[in-house]
Amino acid sequence: MEPVAIVGVGMTEMRRERKADGYADLVYEATRKALDDAGMEIGEVDNVVTVSNDFFDGRTISSMAVQDACGSYDKNVSTVEGDGTFGAAYGLMRILSGSFGTTLVCVHHKGSESRMPLITNAMFDPIYERFLGIEAITSSALQARAYMDKYGITEEQCALVSVKNHRNAFKNPFAQLPLELTVEEVMASPYIADPIKLLDCCPISDGASAVILASEERARKLDVKPVWVKGVAYCSDAYHLGDRDLSDVRALEEAARKAYAMAGIGDPARKVDLVELYDAFTYMELMWLEGLGFCARGEGGKLAASGDTAADGRLPVNASGGCLSGNPVLVAGLNRIIECALQVRGDAGERQVDGVKTAVAHGINGPCGQSHCVWVLGGEK
Amino acid sequence: MAMAEEKKLLITLESGEAEQPFRWSAGIYGSRFLTELRDNKRFVGIRCPKCGKVYVPPRRVCGPCFVELSELVPVSDEGEIVTYTVVSFGFVDPATGKQKPVPYGYAVIKLDGADTYLLHYVDETDPAKIRVGARVKAVFEEERTGSMLDIKHFELLER
Amino acid sequence: MTKQRSSRPDVNGKELINEAVRMALDDAGMTRKDIDAVVIGNMDHFEGINYVDTWSVDGSGALMKPIMKLTTGGTTGSTIAMAAYYHVASGLFDRVLAIGWEKNSESDTTGAIITAFDPFWDRPIFAGAVAGLALEATQYMHLTGATEEDAAYVAVRERKHALNNPYAHLHMNLTIEDVMKSPYLSWPVKMGDMCPRTDGACALVFASEDVAEDFPQKPAWFLGVANRHLWAYTSDPYVNQAIENGWWFPAMEWSAKELYDKVGITDPLEQIDVAELYLPYSFAGLRYMESLGFCGRGEGPALVRSGAFDMGGKCPVNPSGGVMSSNAIGATGLIRVAECVWQIQGRAGDRQVPEVKVALATGFGGCFWSDIMLLGADKPEKVRG
Ligand SMILES: [Zn+2]
Numbered sequence: 001m002e003p004v005a006i007v008g009v010g011m012t013e014m015r016r017e018r019k020a021d022g023y024a025d026l027v028y029e030a031t032r033k034a035l036d037d038a039g040m041e042i043g044e045v046d047n048v049v050t051v052s053n054d055f056f057d058g059r060t061i062s063s064m065a066v067q068d069a070c071g072s073y074d075k076n077v078s079t080v081e082g083d084g085t086f087g088a089a090y091g092l093m094r095i096l097s098g099s100f101g102t103t104l105v106c107v108h109h110k111g112s113e114s115r116m117p118l119i120t121n122a123m124f125d126p127i128y129e130r131f132l133g134i135e136a137i138t139s140s141a142l143q144a145r146a147y148m149d150k151y152g153i154t155e156e157q158c159a160l161v162s163v164k165n166h167r168n169a170f171k172n173p174f175a176q177l178p179l180e181l182t183v184e185e186v187m188a189s190p191y192i193a194d195p196i197k198l199l200d201c202c203p204i205s206d207g208a209s210a211v212i213l214a215s216e217e218r219a220r221k222l223d224v225k226p227v228w229v230k231g232v233a234y235c236s237d238a239y240h241l242g243d244r245d246l247s248d249v250r251a252l253e254e255a256a257r258k259a260y261a262m263a264g265i266g267d268p269a270r271k272v273d274l275v276e277l278y279d280a281f282t283y284m285e286l287m288w289l290e291g292l293g294f295c296a297r298g299e300g301g302k303l304a305a306s307g308d309t310a311a312d313g314r315l316p317v318n319a320s321g322g323c324l325s326g327n328p329v330l331v332a333g334l335n336r337i338i339e340c341a342l343q344v345r346g347d348a349g350e351r352q353v354d355g356v357k358t359a360v361a362h363g364i365n366g367p368c369g370q371s372h373c374v375w376v377l378g379g380e381k
Numbered sequence: 382m383a384m385a386e387e388k389k390l391l392i393t394l395e396s397g398e399a400e401q402p403f404r405w406s407a408g409i410y411g412s413r414f415l416t417e418l419r420d421n422k423r424f425v426g427i428r429c430p431k432c433g434k435v436y437v438p439p440r441r442v443c444g445p446c447f448v449e450l451s452e453l454v455p456v457s458d459e460g461e462i463v464t465y466t467v468v469s470f471g472f473v474d475p476a477t478g479k480q481k482p483v484p485y486g487y488a489v490i491k492l493d494g495a496d497t498y499l500l501h502y503v504d505e506t507d508p509a510k511i512r513v514g515a516r517v518k519a520v521f522e523e524e525r526t527g528s529m530l531d532i533k534h535f536e537l538l539e540r
Numbered sequence: 541m542t543k544q545r546s547s548r549p550d551v552n553g554k555e556l557i558n559e560a561v562r563m564a565l566d567d568a569g570m571t572r573k574d575i576d577a578v579v580i581g582n583m584d585h586f587e588g589i590n591y592v593d594t595w596s597v598d599g600s601g602a603l604m605k606p607i608m609k610l611t612t613g614g615t616t617g618s619t620i621a622m623a624a625y626y627h628v629a630s631g632l633f634d635r636v637l638a639i640g641w642e643k644n645s646e647s648d649t650t651g652a653i654i655t656a657f658d659p660f661w662d663r664p665i666f667a668g669a670v671a672g673l674a675l676e677a678t679q680y681m682h683l684t685g686a687t688e689e690d691a692a693y694v695a696v697r698e699r700k701h702a703l704n705n706p707y708a709h710l711h712m713n714l715t716i717e718d719v720m721k722s723p724y725l726s727w728p729v730k731m732g733d734m735c736p737r738t739d740g741a742c743a744l745v746f747a748s749e750d751v752a753e754d755f756p757q758k759p760a761w762f763l764g765v766a767n768r769h770l771w772a773y774t775s776d777p778y779v780n781q782a783i784e785n786g787w788w789f790p791a792m793e794w795s796a797k798e799l800y801d802k803v804g805i806t807d808p809l810e811q812i813d814v815a816e817l818y819l820p821y822s823f824a825g826l827r828y829m830e831s832l833g834f835c836g837r838g839e840g841p842a843l844v845r846s847g848a849f850d851m852g853g854k855c856p857v858n859p860s861g862g863v864m865s866s867n868a869i870g871a872t873g874l875i876r877v878a879e880c881v882w883q884i885q886g887r888a889g890d891r892q893v894p895e896v897k898v899a900l901a902t903g904f905g906g907c908f909w910s911d912i913m914l915l916g917a918d919k920p921e922k923v924r925g
Contacts, residue, residue, distance in 0.1 A: 001631065001632070002631075018406075019406055020406070020408065020409050021406060021408060022405070022406045022407065022408040022411070022441075024408070024440065024441055024442065024772070025408050025409075025441050028441055028442045028449070032449075042447040053584075053590070054583070054584040054585060054611065055401075055584055055585075055590040058401065058403035058405070058655070058659070059655060059656065059657075059659070060583055060584065060585045060613065060652055060653065060655045060656035061583070061611070061612065061613035061656040061905075061906050063612060063769070064613070064656065064657070064658075064769075064771075064772055064906055064907055065658065065772055066772070067444065067769055067770065067771060067772045067907070068440060068442045068443070068444035068772045069441065069442045069444075069772075071444075071447045072444075072769060072770075073444040073445050073447070073770060074445075074768065074770070074790075074794060075768075076766060076767050076768070077767065077768070077769045078610060078612065078619055078622065078623065078767070078769075079610060079611060079612050079619070079769075080608060080609065080610055081584070081592075081593075081609045081610065081611045082591075082593060082608065082609050086608050089608070090608060090610075090623065090626070092630070093626045093627055093629075093630035093632060094626050094630075094925075096629070096630035096631055096632065097625075097626050097629035097630050097925050098629065098925070099626070099629070099924075099925030100925075110406070112404070113403050113404050113405055113406065114401060114402070114403050114404075115401065115402060118401045118402075119401060119590065120590070122401075122588060122589065122590035123590045123591045123594070123595070125595070126394060126396070126588060126589065127394050127552065232632075233606065234606045234607075234608070235604060235605065235606055236593070236594060236597055236602050236603065236604070236605065236606070236607045237597075237603070237604065238597060238598075238603055239594055239595055239596075239597050239598060240598075243598075250604070251604060254604060255606075365591060365593060365594055366591045366593070366594025366595075367591075367594070370594045371593065371594050371607065387550070388549075388550075391549040391550060393549055396588060403659070405659045405660065407660050411660055411661075415660070438660070438661050440772075440773075444770070444771075444772070463679070463775075463778050464675045464676070464678045464679035464682070464778050465675065465678055466671055466674035466675050466677075466678055466726045466727055466728075466729070467724070467726065467727040468667045468670075468671050468674075468725075468726045469723070469724050469725060469726060469727070470670060470725040470726060472648070472650040472651065472667065472668060473648055473650070473651050474651075474654070475648075475651040475652075475654050475655050475663075476663060476664060481667070487665065487667060487671060487675075487726075488675075489675055489775045489778045497773075497775065497776065497779070498775035498776070498778055498779070499661075499775060500661070500662055500665050500666060500774050500775045501665055502665060508727040508728070513678070513679070513682040528660075528664065529660065529661060529664045529665060530664050
């Protein structure tokens with residue numbers, strides 16, 4: 001893969017409701033910040049990829065609302081419907097094709113405007129599953145139970161993730177939900193869908209973010225510290241929950257295997273300095289750490305309990321506070337990439353981790369992490 | 382199995398009356414526009430500091446200039462027709478779930494003082510009586526709620 | 541490509557997708573194993589399925605493979621084609637499956653299209669695609685003096701072409717009189733001027749230069765792509781560009797100019813052998829010929845009526861019968877590309893145009909958005925993406 005760099009990033013603050021801002025307002029804010037971060041003018045953006053979801057926006061062709069605000073006027077532009085990590089992957093391909101020197105990728109989401117369970121219920125098959133009322137939380141509860149039973153993972157181990165990530169969020173001004181919690185408090189929070197409790201869940205959020213990718217030639221012309229894309233891969237498992245072993249993370253393993261191979265990483269546990277992954281629920285952090293190869297299958301609980309994943313641990317995971325501390329869907333994936341880029345640059349402010357040379361960002365699409373996207377970023381080309 | 386027999390066996394599933402309710406934000410300037418309509422029966426636009434274009438309804442960003450807008454300016458409740466049609470096919474209005482009554486006149490309208498256009502009804506259902514360039518004036522509802530439907534329609538000033 | 545039909549209650553969406561996928565794989569002499577990545581698109585609210593990428597894997601064959609969903613409204617099919625092109629051109633994948641599909645029979649098409657527009661400014665008033673296009677037709681007639689009969693000529697031509705295409709949804713032998721007598725849907729647009737709503741799917745295999753010649757069929761090469769998705773509100777596109785700054789239809793004119801400049805097209809009528817265009821209604825067949833550079837402003841009707849775009853004409857337009865004969869929206873733009881491929885390969889059956897070297901495919905939708913692609917029989921030195 002030819003070298004491509006992240007040269008600019010922009011995030012809005014994630015909040016429960018940003019009532020004053022429509023989609024276009026949020027996207028403009030994030031795009032402006034990314035341009036300023038890169039020291040670029042909109043005219044230096046060669047093409048644009050917007051990311052949105054028609055269901056979440058209650059709008060067919062949800063990208064239409066942001067065409068003014070993302071600066072796509074008189075540019076080639078396209079729209080990915082899915083997590084921001086996937087949209088950014090397409091933005092990367094458009095540079096690798098040789099057609100464009102720079103791509104702006106922007107993504108927006110307003111969870112405050114709809115009723116989330118009705119939207120995520122629509123992920124499920126209309127004929128065989130939807131009538132059950134199954135949606136993101138209840139399906140994830142099935143996965144959590146399958147995973148915990150198979151490997152003897154405890155609810156306390158999951159609760160540790162909630163305590164850690166909400167605490168990390170205090171250092172992140174963009175986060176929505178910094179909380180000082182104890183394991184007991186998480187354990188005492190009410191069950192939403194056994195074994196998932198209220199404090200195991202991400203919040204509903206509004207927000208937008210943007211990233212500017214550039215070819216090596218274009219990146220060198222900018223006065224920025226480029227963050228190089230070392231590897232990117234994505235992979236989907238089966239759809240019907242009954243067709244999957246829900247405790248299995250094979251699609252993530254496959255995506256991670258390819259991404260690491262591109263990055264020349266043989267042993268991720270040694271080579272990776274920081275991870276930002278899609279922790280929509282606490283158990284997911286444990287499972288995804290296994291799928292990403294940071295511990296053996298079934299060892300995620302022990303890894304969480306070891307303290308290694310703390311912000312000052314051996315392998316900081318979600319030092320930003322993760323999705324548990326702010327989850328504008330779709331945006332949340334791109335925010336994982338942005339957090340990794342900031343860490344690699346040394347620009348993560350109070351949440352900066354020392355000596356981050358290589359970072360892994362991760363996003364998901366579909367029910368129970370059916371489809372995974374893995375990014376490896378580094379400071380060296 | 383014969384084709385006709387097989388067809389009889391095919392099942393479709395009706396989604397029923399279920400719908401997904403939304404609560405969209407109009408944004409700061411959109412809210413000002415709708416408030417002016419509701420409270421004062423007046424139109425406001427927003428001027429681009431770079432190209433000078435007046436957007437109605439107001440939006441936050443001028444796409445071509447990619448700059449933020451903030452200068453609200455009054456625009457007239459009168460204007461002219463840019464293009465028009467008369468809708469005569471029946472369809473279900475997704476906002477109400479009911480059949481929209483047809484026919485109705487419908488036009489893209491340039492208000493005096495604006496550079497972009499509004500889509501709205503005109504009080505005429507005979508296309509031969511409407512023309513591009515015809516002058517129109519907004520007619521407001523008595524009861525107004527802060528929506529585009531606070532404008533009942535645009536009245537043709539010449540027939 | 542599945543046969544395009546008004547309704548396919550015999551298959552669910554995934555099975556419809558799978559029909560097209562299996563046809564494409566068989567045609568390419570491939571199995572599911574050989575696919576490196578999948579791109580898929582449709583318009584969510586036509587079937588009411590969220591996350592179609594993950595929902596569809598049984599049909600698309602993307603199990604344990606990379607799959608990405610793109611959606612841009614009417615341009616979805618052409619967006620998919622471009623995405624598959626960029627996937628391959630990136631060097632990350634050698635064989636990419638592109639899928640566009642729609643089961644328009646599963647919902648109220650006009651209702652779903654209305655929800656494409658801004659909930660505050662547009663939606664309370666907007667009456668869907670037919671009325672939006674009628675506004676364009678009125679403006680075009682006002683600016684050029686084109687007539688409803690001129691448009692009817694296009695409607696008749698497209699339906700006549702469809703008689704040669706077993707995949708087409710509508711097979712109608714119409715006269716200009718028939719179209720003129722059909723009821724108004726939204727003046728000046730009549731029933732006979734509009735596309736149908738269709739169930740259908742289309743799948744294509746895109747291959748990198750390294751492997752393109754390993755397939756049983758000779759490849760059709762991408763020469764270049766371009767697009768513009770201008771505007772955010774329904775009434776934005778009606779800005780009178782002729783008066784304003786010399787452009788009539790900037791999205792289409794700018795994307796066409798960019799593509800022609802990149803590929804070296806100076807005289808489209810002479811240099812392009814066949815065109816499969818997203819013409820959703822008859823008036824588009826007049827105005828868009830101007831915007832695509834086949835003639836000057838207002839000259840569309842005369843050139844169309846000269847027969848230049850009929851079968852046997854200088855540059856036959858929509859030998860397949862086009863969108864006015866079949867419109868499974870998410871598949872439609874991709875079908876334009878598929879038809880160009882068949883024309884270049886000489887496999888278009890009764891609708892074959894002789895000796896096709898260069899073919900033009902377009903997508904249209906959203907807020908008068910435009911996607912445009914050129915394909916060729918000869919491998920280009922460099923693709924202009
Ligand atoms: Zn401006």
